[in-house]
Amino acid sequence: MRMLALLLALLPATPVLAQSAHADLTCRFTGTDFVYDCVVRLTRGGQPVSGAQVVVGADMPSMPMAHNLAPVKAKPGRQPGEYHARLDLEMTGEWAVKLRLSGPLRDLLVLHYEFDERGARPVPPRSRTGR
Amino acid sequence: MDDFTLGVLTNIGLFSFLALSAYLLLLAGEMSFGQQAFFGVGAYSGGVLTALYGVPLPLAGLAAMLLGALAALLVGLPTLRLRGLYFAMATLAAAEVARLLFELFRFQREIDGELTGPDGTQGFRGIRWIFEHGVEPAEFLLLVYGLLALALAALMIVERSRLGTVLRSVGEDPGLAASLGVDVNRFKLGVAACAGALAALGGVLFAHHNSYIEPRNFDIMLGVHSLAYALIGGLGTALGPLLGVTLDIGLLESSRVFGGTRMIVFGGLVAVLLIVRPRGLLDEQLVHRIVRHSFKRP
Numbered sequence: 001m002r003m004l005a006l007l008l009a010l011l012p013a014t015p016v017l018a019q020s021a022h023a024d025l026t027c028r029f030t031g032t033d034f035v036y037d038c039v040v041r042l043t044r045g046g047q048p049v050s051g052a053q054v055v056v057g058a059d060m061p062s063m064p065m066a067h068n069l070a071p072v073k074a075k076p077g078r079q080p081g082e083y084h085a086r087l088d089l090e091m092t093g094e095w096a097v098k099l100r101l102s103g104p105l106r107d108l109l110v111l112h113y114e115f116d117e118r119g120a121r122p123v124p125p126r127s128r129t130g131r
Numbered sequence: 132m133d134d135f136t137l138g139v140l141t142n143i144g145l146f147s148f149l150a151l152s153a154y155l156l157l158l159a160g161e162m163s164f165g166q167q168a169f170f171g172v173g174a175y176s177g178g179v180l181t182a183l184y185g186v187p188l189p190l191a192g193l194a195a196m197l198l199g200a201l202a203a204l205l206v207g208l209p210t211l212r213l214r215g216l217y218f219a220m221a222t223l224a225a226a227e228v229a230r231l232l233f234e235l236f237r238f239q240r241e242i243d244g245e246l247t248g249p250d251g252t253q254g255f256r257g258i259r260w261i262f263e264h265g266v267e268p269a270e271f272l273l274l275v276y277g278l279l280a281l282a283l284a285a286l287m288i289v290e291r292s293r294l295g296t297v298l299r300s301v302g303e304d305p306g307l308a309a310s311l312g313v314d315v316n317r318f319k320l321g322v323a324a325c326a327g328a329l330a331a332l333g334g335v336l337f338a339h340h341n342s343y344i345e346p347r348n349f350d351i352m353l354g355v356h357s358l359a360y361a362l363i364g365g366l367g368t369a370l371g372p373l374l375g376v377t378l379d380i381g382l383l384e385s386s387r388v389f390g391g392t393r394m395i396v397f398g399g400l401v402a403v404l405l406i407v408r409p410r411g412l413l414d415e416q417l418v419h420r421i422v423r424h425s426f427k428r429p
Contacts, residue, residue, distance in 0.1 A: 020243070020245070020257065020259060055134055055135075057138075061345060061347045061348075070135065070384075071134065071135050071138070096343075098341075100134060102134075106262050106265075107259065107262050107342070108259075108262065108341065108342040108343070109342075110254075110256065110341070110342065110343040125253055
């Protein structure tokens, strides 16, 4: 019954949040296998977003359901819109980093990064093939 | 409940639709390695409708189910003539064709100054309906499990009805069922369409839970898992596949302590489980025993 009420309530629901957030990621290899110190920079409409709760997870798109990272809470950094998190991955390669945002804004951002001994770089669009 | 637990529980619910979809076909005697294709059809169609056209999620879900059923009919028409391993291979091929079509699918519109929509191998970002409409994770979990309960109730009612008896007889011995007047091919097509709709419903919810999908989400691994759910959980009752999903995702999550070797540990556990219980945990014998024990007169 509660579910039916929820479904009916969802039918005419009006948007409460129009503008989506943007994030970029900088990661430094710590020297320990597959462990990276990452800084997330969060903006909305070009302005840094502070005070958000950022939970960072990650999946390997090439091996869905097999390799994923248990979500870790990011800590606010010194600069506005900055959040720090340590990622303990299972291997190098392409990871889909998932940023679940709550607090002043709710969203889920997915960023594709290539992790190796040098750090992490955004995956170039053309190299993201199915196989 | 923390975000991680909510996420794991939601994933269990979402993949249960896929498990029930594979289970339905297993009951009809067909082993499909391709249900992930309909999961993908649901995810893409539902995402396009809500993100690009502002259609409310419940309506997008219904449309996605319809498309999933149509896609399953399209695949079922030529493949359900095949039997056993040949059918399994054909469904696998069809699912790979679907995945490649998702890789070629580009359909974007400008939404709030940003190009949104499926962009081939780059995936489909910005399926933000639940975020834009303030649906909390706990509410979404409730929605997923509410719909799952409806699907499960419908399946259990069917299993206890004459239709359920026909379904199992078609699965056990299609020749005998045909001799009793059942149009086996048409019946299996109907089952395939229902299974497609179920998988598509799971897909549309999956896309909105993750806000992002890409063709790789719907590859063969998902198809193998969807069959494994039903086989691990057992074929005696519709609750079997749900138990399979819970065990599969639960074992995967709880074996994190093994670090990088956890997939080996997980694979070993599944192998032991299937050696000890070859027809799954809730197999027909156990279900029959439980039912007989529950309804035994004092």
